[in-house]
Amino acid sequence: MNTVENRRRSLSRGIRGSAFLAGLALAVSACGTPSSAPPGQAGGDEGGEGQKVVIGIGGQTLLTYLPTTLADELGYFEEEGLDVDLQDLQGGSKALTAMIGGSTEVTSGYYEHTIQMQAKNQPVKAFVNMNLSSGLALVVSEKNKDTIKSVADLKGKNVGVTAPGSSTDMFVKYLLSQNGMEIDAAAVSAIGAGSSAVAAVEQGQVDAAIMLEPDITVLEKRIGVKPTILEDVRTPEGLQEVFGTDAWPSSSLYATEAWLEKNPETAEKLATAIRRTLEYVAEHSGEQIAAEMPETFAGGDPSQYAAVIEELKLTLSKDGVFTESGAEAVLETQRIANPEVGEAEIDLSQTYTNDFLN
Numbered sequence: 346m347n348t349v350e351n352r353r354r355s356l357s358r359g360i361r362g363s364a365f366l367a368g369l370a371l372a373v374s375a376c377g378t379p380s381s382a383p384p385g386q387a388g389g390d391e392g393g394e395g396q397k398v399v400i401g402i403g404g405q406t407l408l409t410y411l412p413t414t415l416a417d418e419l420g421y422f423e424e425e426g427l428d429v430d431l432q433d434l435q436g437g438s439k440a441l442t443a444m445i446g447g448s449t450e451v452t453s454g455y456y457e458h459t460i461q462m463q464a465k466n467q468p469v470k471a472f473v474n475m476n477l478s479s480g481l482a483l484v485v486s487e488k489n490k491d492t493i494k495s496v497a498d499l500k501g502k503n504v505g506v507t508a509p510g511s512s513t514d515m516f517v518k519y520l521l522s523q524n525g526m527e528i529d530a531a532a533v534s535a536i537g538a539g540s541s542a543v544a545a546v547e548q549g550q551v552d553a554a555i556m557l558e559p560d561i562t563v564l565e566k567r568i569g570v571k572p573t574i575l576e577d578v579r580t581p582e583g584l585q586e587v588f589g590t591d592a593w594p595s596s597s598l599y600a601t602e603a604w605l606e607k608n609p610e611t612a613e614k615l616a617t618a619i620r621r622t623l624e625y626v627a628e629h630s631g632e633q634i635a636a637e638m639p640e641t642f643a644g645g646d647p648s649q650y651a652a653v654i655e656e657l658k659l660t661l662s663k664d665g666v667f668t669e670s671g672a673e674a675v676l677e678t679q680r681i682a683n684p685e686v687g688e689a690e691i692d693l694s695q696t697y698t699n700d701f702l703n
Contacts, residue, residue, distance in 0.1 A: 396611055397428045400598070401449035403437035404507055404538035406642050408558045408657045409480045409596045411634075413453040416622040418637050425614035435537045436508025441469075450604055451615065455479070455512040456594045456667075457675050459696040464689040468602035471594075471697040473616040474667045475623065478584045478660035479595040481516050484556045484564065485573040488549040496524040496575060505536035505545050505554030512595065513555035518682035520576055520587075528682060543567060559653045563644050581659060588678065592671035594662075594697075602695075609701070616701040620665040627663055631655030667697040 402410050414431065416422055422429040434440040437454040441462075444452045452458070462469040485493045492498065499521065506513035518528035536545040536554060543564050546554045556564070558579065564572055577583040584593055598615055605612050626634060631654035635647055643650035672693045679686040 395426060395428045397430065398422075398451060398611060398615065399430045399432060399449045400451045400453055401432045401434045401440040401443045403440040403452070403454040403511065404435055404557075405431065405433035406539045407480075407560070408653065409476055410453050411638070411654070411657065412475045412596070412619055412622045412626065412661070413598070414639070414642075415626070415634065415637060416618045418639070419622065419625065421618035421621050422615070425618050427611065427614050427618070429615075435539075436511045436535070438508045438510035438514075444600070451598055451600045453596065453598055456597045456599070456672070456697065457512060457515065457679055459599050460676055460679050460686060460691060460693075461683060463691055463696055464683075464686045468695070469599055470602050470605060470695065471597040471599035471667065472605065472612050472699075472701045473598045473619045473665040474594045474662050474671075474697070475596040475598075475619060475665065476660055477592045477594065477662055477671070478578050478581070479512060479516065479593055480557050480579050480657070480660060481513060481555050481577075482557070482561055482574050482579055483516075483520065483553060483576040484546060484561060485553045485575060486546050486549045486551060487568055487570075487572070489552045490573045493553055493573075493575075496520050497526070499531040499553060500526060501531065502552040503532045503534055505542065505551035505556075506533045507538050507542070507555075508535045509533060513557075515678065515682045516555050519678050522681045528684075546572075558657060559642075559644065559650060562649060562653050566646065566649065579656070579660065584660070588674055590670065590674040592668055593674050593678075594667055594671045597667075597697075605698075613701045613703075616665060620702060623662055623665055626658060626661055631658070665702050666699050669693070672697060 400413065402413055404410060405414060417429055417431055432449060434443055437458060440452045440454045441458045443449045456471045456474065459469045459471050493502065504517050506517060514533055517531060517533055521530050522528050534551055536542045536551060538560060542554065542556060542560050545551050546564055547567050561572065576587055578587050581591065585591060598619060632651040634654050635643060635651035676691060676693060
């Protein structure tokens with residue numbers, strides 16, 4: 346039996362009970378993740394060379410998703426025989442919803458969404474890992490820097506997130522819980538990513554926000570001083586301090602198990618392209634990488650953009666592989682921050698796979 350047939354056989358075991366999901370209406374739960382998922386949108390790998398794949402990204406300008414865009418810019422998807430269409434959906438929960446609704450086939454989003462979907466008995470699986478850290482930071486707006494000096498001071502305040510139910514939202518809830526508060530002690534507002542997020546914090550539309558790069562660096566340039574940051578997992582040290590782990594898989598490619606079962610060759614090509622991109626990043630400077638990215642992503646300051654990419658390299662995966670310990674760290678966060686996961690029975694082995702990286 347060849348490798349592809351092995352994968353089909355293995356994956357089919359995980360989806361035999363999910364066929365009844367076809368045709369269910371799309372619904373979005375209170376935490377922002379869909380409550381039901383159709384079993385897949387693609388027609389299989391029969392399309393051959395140049396097969397079209399639509400990938401929804403949870404905020405394309407955010408550096409946590411850089412490998413997805415960079416793989417496209419370097420031509421790696423095309424070299425693998427794929428015609429990839431990247432769609433910027435401005436938030437992880439929105440990207441997940443688009444995939445479940447059928448407008449995209451694969452999501453470039455945070456791994457934690459696969460855990461959330463399993464808690465709803467929906468088979469979604471990540472198949473290549475891009476980042477060993479969520480890259481998040483809790484930033485206080487300038488107007489509140491004298492009154493918000495700790496996470497405890499967020500009680501009753503308005504915190505900006507990319508979208509409700511997204512990883513930024515989960516991070517707020519995790520921090521509140523870890524500081525002895527209810528997870529709804531602070532309100533959250535969707536501010537998206539990129540210029541909308543920077544403007545919301547700069548203009549004081551929110552009291553604080555969960556932000557990622559390059560938005561944090563752009564904000565600093567706009568306000569002329571270093572912003573007040575209360576919690577920061579952009580570095581390995583910060584990751585260890587907040588989550589107590591060396592690896593917290595975040596940005597990844599994931600799809601429904603049904604799509605993976607129908608499209609194992611395509612999944613392998615996508616995983617290979619991302620792995621090649623991670624190797625490229627490890628071997629090149631931030632300046633060289635920035636030169637390959639869309640010019641608009643630099644926000645008018647290519648040197649600053651390159652410097653932030655150089656720092657980002659510290660937390661990117663080198664090989665795209667998921668580790669059991671990293672997955673367990675994400676699950677622990679979800680049990681604390683997400684009531685829908687809570688004490689639900691979760692089989693982590695069904696939320697990710699390294700099979701397509703062989």
